Amino acid sequence: MERALVELAQHGDEEAFASLMRMAGDRLMAVAFRILRDVDRAEDAVQGTIVAAWQDLPTLRDPDRFAGWLYRILVHACYAELRRERRRTETVRVLPGTPIAQDDVLSVDDRDQLERAFRRLPPDQRAVFTLHHYLGMRLSEIAESLDIPLGTAKSRLHYATATLRAAIEADDRTSSDSAGERSA
Amino acid sequence: MSNKREFEPIARAFMAGGPTQLADRVLESSLAEVHHTRQRRVLLRAPWRTPVMNVYAKLAAAAVVVVAVGALGVYLLSPGPSSAPVGAPPAPSAAPSPSPTPGPNAVPSSGPTTPPLSGTFTSTRYGISLAIPDGWTTEPGTEAWDGAAFPNYGDPSVDLIHDPVRQGDLWLMVTSLQAADPGIWPQDQFAGSGCSSTERVTVDGISGLIGSDFTSTDCSVVFVSTANGRGYQIRLYDSSGLPGYDRAWFDEVLATVDLRPEDAVD
Numbered sequence: 001m002e003r004a005l006v007e008l009a010q011h012g013d014e015e016a017f018a019s020l021m022r023m024a025g026d027r028l029m030a031v032a033f034r035i036l037r038d039v040d041r042a043e044d045a046v047q048g049t050i051v052a053a054w055q056d057l058p059t060l061r062d063p064d065r066f067a068g069w070l071y072r073i074l075v076h077a078c079y080a081e082l083r084r085e086r087r088r089t090e091t092v093r094v095l096p097g098t099p100i101a102q103d104d105v106l107s108v109d110d111r112d113q114l115e116r117a118f119r120r121l122p123p124d125q126r127a128v129f130t131l132h133h134y135l136g137m138r139l140s141e142i143a144e145s146l147d148i149p150l151g152t153a154k155s156r157l158h159y160a161t162a163t164l165r166a167a168i169e170a171d172d173r174t175s176s177d178s179a180g181e182r183s184a
Numbered sequence: 185m186s187n188k189r190e191f192e193p194i195a196r197a198f199m200a201g202g203p204t205q206l207a208d209r210v211l212e213s214s215l216a217e218v219h220h221t222r223q224r225r226v227l228l229r230a231p232w233r234t235p236v237m238n239v240y241a242k243l244a245a246a247a248v249v250v251v252a253v254g255a256l257g258v259y260l261l262s263p264g265p266s267s268a269p270v271g272a273p274p275a276p277s278a279a280p281s282p283s284p285t286p287g288p289n290a291v292p293s294s295g296p297t298t299p300p301l302s303g304t305f306t307s308t309r310y311g312i313s314l315a316i317p318d319g320w321t322t323e324p325g326t327e328a329w330d331g332a333a334f335p336n337y338g339d340p341s342v343d344l345i346h347d348p349v350r351q352g353d354l355w356l357m358v359t360s361l362q363a364a365d366p367g368i369w370p371q372d373q374f375a376g377s378g379c380s381s382t383e384r385v386t387v388d389g390i391s392g393l394i395g396s397d398f399t400s401t402d403c404s405v406v407f408v409s410t411a412n413g414r415g416y417q418i419r420l421y422d423s424s425g426l427p428g429y430d431r432a433w434f435d436e437v438l439a440t441v442d443l444r445p446e447d448a449v450d
Contacts, residue, residue, distance in 0.1 A: 021211060083346075122423070
């Protein structure tokens with residue numbers, strides 16, 4: 001069904017394109033937010049992605065690769081947002097309806113450390129990490145989608161993971177040190 | 185809490201937080217914009233799947249390949265000058281002409297895959313100019329750098345110069361700090377970076393340090409120096425997988441740097 005809609009949209013059918021975007025919109029937003037860590041910027045990136053996808057859709061050679069192609073446009077829109085970020089006042093909007101609370105896996109401190117470490121990652125590493133850990137894409141799929149060598153995708157994921165792991169382990173050390181001081 | 189927790193569930197839990205729905209207003213306004221946007225037209229498109237060829241076409245294609253390979257073989261195996269027809273002017277020698285011996289300050293030339301350094305970027309904020317690859321996009325910084333953290337892509341204090349296609353995968357960055365102690369500032373910069381090794385170099389007559397580690401998320405290659413009490417940092421970041429953007433290429437860029445700290449306005 002998606003293939004048929006893509007082919008129609010490639011020939012200028014706006015209704016078919018709107019149907020595709022209604023199907024993909026939530027995933028685009030979720031991925032954009034996870035890369036950019038900001039709702040307003042994620043919405044801007046998705047909007048840019050939708051318009052760019054419409055413009056460039058006739059150049060897509062294989063309609064079966066629509067999803068991966070769309071993620072590539074989205075990731076580049078996120079790169080553009082990260083650059084545009086520099087021109088805005090730094091106002092990070094706290095997410096309504098997404099309370100940050102302790103869960104079974106992550107404490108509030110853990111999440112805070114990860115958030116800070118993730119924001120320090122270069123955008124290309126943020127993108128690969130998100131596509132892998134949020135969408136569950138295999139590295140080969142990511143490489144194909146972003147049009148990068150498989151080794152590049154692997155190294156981006158490796159360094160992003162190492163950075164975030166180091167952040168969480170540093171937090172663990174700090175926690176155990178202060179617990180030790182309290183008990184001493 | 186153990187220091188060696190399993191990372192996969194941590195990553196999944198971290199990624200699970202945040203919105204998962206696109207607001208209707210964003211979708212509707214995007215589709216409204218689409219309504220006023222023309223699609224690109226593809227005049228001639230190569231088929232994604234190769235069409236089935238008939239037998240005659242296959243034979244013809246094979247014949248063309250055989251003739252081409254044969255002609256190439258004859259060309260490569262034939263002796264050079266002696267094969268020229270009698271009376272014909274001598275063919276130009278294929279021997280390379282002597283090249284000047286590189287001096288101590290010469291920089292290696294970049295590979296054929298990198299665009300020529302025919303552009304120029306001048307940072308009016310920081311008082312520095314340098315040659316940049318043809319076609320790269322420049323985005324000057326909007327704020328002065330406070331020197332608190334190792335600057336990165338997206339920081340408002342950096343002048344960003346990036347490949348228009350690879351964007352966040354391939355970029356140069358220039359930034360500068362108003363007051364920097366030449367005795368300690370360059371070394372201090374590398375303390376917070378991922379550059380594993382440093383060496384002393386001279387750029388535009390000013391001594392500085394280069395740190396490089398292309399396997400690091402925080403490094404690739406970085407030049408740090410001070411001029412007239414002002415700190416400068418120039419960085420190449422490359423995770424594009426494209427060949428040619430290496431230390432030699434960065435040296436070529438550095439050879440064009442013109443430091444003018446007296447012109448800085450931050």
